Amino acid sequence: MGTVALWILALALGLFVAVKKGPDTAATALRGAIGRALEALPGIAVAVLTAGFAGQLIPDGLVAAYIGSDSGLGGVLFAMLIGGMIPGGPMISFPLVVVLNESGAGLVQLVTLLTAWSVFALHRVIIYEIPLMGVRFSLIRLASSLPLPLIAAAFTALLLELFR
Amino acid sequence: MLKQAFNAPFFIFAALALVSGTVCYLALGREIFLGSLQEDIGLLADVIPKLGAAVLIAAFVQALLPPNFFARYMGEETGLKGLTFATAAGAVTPGGPMTSFPLVSMLQNTGTGRGALIAYVTSWTTMGLQRVFMWEVPLMGSEFAIIRFVASMPLPVIAGLVSRLVPAEPAAIKRQRA
Numbered sequence: 001m002g003t004v005a006l007w008i009l010a011l012a013l014g015l016f017v018a019v020k021k022g023p024d025t026a027a028t029a030l031r032g033a034i035g036r037a038l039e040a041l042p043g044i045a046v047a048v049l050t051a052g053f054a055g056q057l058i059p060d061g062l063v064a065a066y067i068g069s070d071s072g073l074g075g076v077l078f079a080m081l082i083g084g085m086i087p088g089g090p091m092i093s094f095p096l097v098v099v100l101n102e103s104g105a106g107l108v109q110l111v112t113l114l115t116a117w118s119v120f121a122l123h124r125v126i127i128y129e130i131p132l133m134g135v136r137f138s139l140i141r142l143a144s145s146l147p148l149p150l151i152a153a154a155f156t157a158l159l160l161e162l163f164r
Numbered sequence: 165m166l167k168q169a170f171n172a173p174f175f176i177f178a179a180l181a182l183v184s185g186t187v188c189y190l191a192l193g194r195e196i197f198l199g200s201l202q203e204d205i206g207l208l209a210d211v212i213p214k215l216g217a218a219v220l221i222a223a224f225v226q227a228l229l230p231p232n233f234f235a236r237y238m239g240e241e242t243g244l245k246g247l248t249f250a251t252a253a254g255a256v257t258p259g260g261p262m263t264s265f266p267l268v269s270m271l272q273n274t275g276t277g278r279g280a281l282i283a284y285v286t287s288w289t290t291m292g293l294q295r296v297f298m299w300e301v302p303l304m305g306s307e308f309a310i311i312r313f314v315a316s317m318p319l320p321v322i323a324g325l326v327s328r329l330v331p332a333e334p335a336a337i338k339r340q341r342a
Contacts, residue, residue: 003210006217006301013224025227033223037215039169040298044215045208046177048303052204053184056196089260091173094299101304111312115319118289128261129285132269141282144327148286148319155315 047095055099062103067113069106079109080149083116093117108156115152119145211302218297222258225293231257231267238284239276244321250280251320254287258294283324290316 018026067075067082086093097110105113120142129138189197234253238246257264268281291313300309 003213003217006214006221010217010220010224013221013228017224017227021227026224029223029227030220033219036223036298037219040215040219041212042169043171043174043177044211044302046174046181048204048208048211049181049201050177050184052200052207053181053188053197056188056192056200057184088173090295090299091177094303095177098303107308107311110308111315114312115290115316119286119319119323121289124261128265132265133272133281137272137278137281140278140327140330141285141323143330144282144323145286147326148290148323151322152290152312152315152319155318156311159311159315 043091047091048098051095051099055102058099058103060103063100064104067100067105067109069108071106071109075106075109076112076150076153079105079113079153080116083113083149084120084122086117086121087123107160108153111156112149112153116149119148214302215298218301219294222294222297226256226258229256235267235271235284238271238280239274242277246277246280247283247321247324250283250324251287251291251317254284254289254320255291255293257284257288257292264288277328278330279324279328282327283320286323287320290319 014026014030017029065071067079071078083093086096093114097105097114100113101110125138125142129141185197185201188200229252231253234249234256237249238253240246241249254264257267264285268285271284272281296309296313300312
């Protein structure tokens, strides 16, 4: 989906909201979106710069050897381990994934990494989940989530097999 | 707003960009440094218009389908239906953990089952539309985002079902026996 398609979708949804929920709701959503975009922009800019320079500094072949598309189950498990250890939100993980993608990581491995980061994110567990939900809830959720990165990897491999 | 834009991660990354840029310049030379810089600016020029459209799409979807719309049915519906509603609610919940966990905590207090709560958290973390549109589509492209989103669709339900295998709170079991 290109930029033009995204904008057409955005405008169509905006019109739909304005007609269905009234122009005030649409205006509130618009203001919220502008604020969010402005908040994210400086972070994205410096993250992309860092990702670019780091990508130049990483030796060729290193990433591909560990989590390339031919790294097999070992690569998937390694991606799961890295993903689970990323300390921070999307501003840390997505630039990392961009660098890894450009330095030869496989698609299945990247999906595994992002899924592991999404479900395990220990900083979030410690700062938000345990204080609000209790240790028991967090432990049960983490245990139930243990197989998820591997399941996501299997489904991704299946999708690639079917549609490519 | 400025405070949220120029937060700690921004300064960490600004410092990292400076350090990695300097190392790149010194170790690899001026040409590779400028090439990388040009590539990054190209990527940003591609990302920024996409980001603009993406935050609008996420905001309008949330105006049409607020998380509470689905969350209402999470507690009442049992079996797979509750887990499916929880998955839908998680995907349209905007923002970071400071907005989603208070909702989870409130749902827990109003009696929503553990399976649905865990499906909700899993869905919000793996399929959260705001994150997909704000970060993944601009930086990784739509194809990657769609493949990962579709592959993640079964995950919240699986986590919810697995979590239901764990017995209820030990204290609750003791109370039942007594």
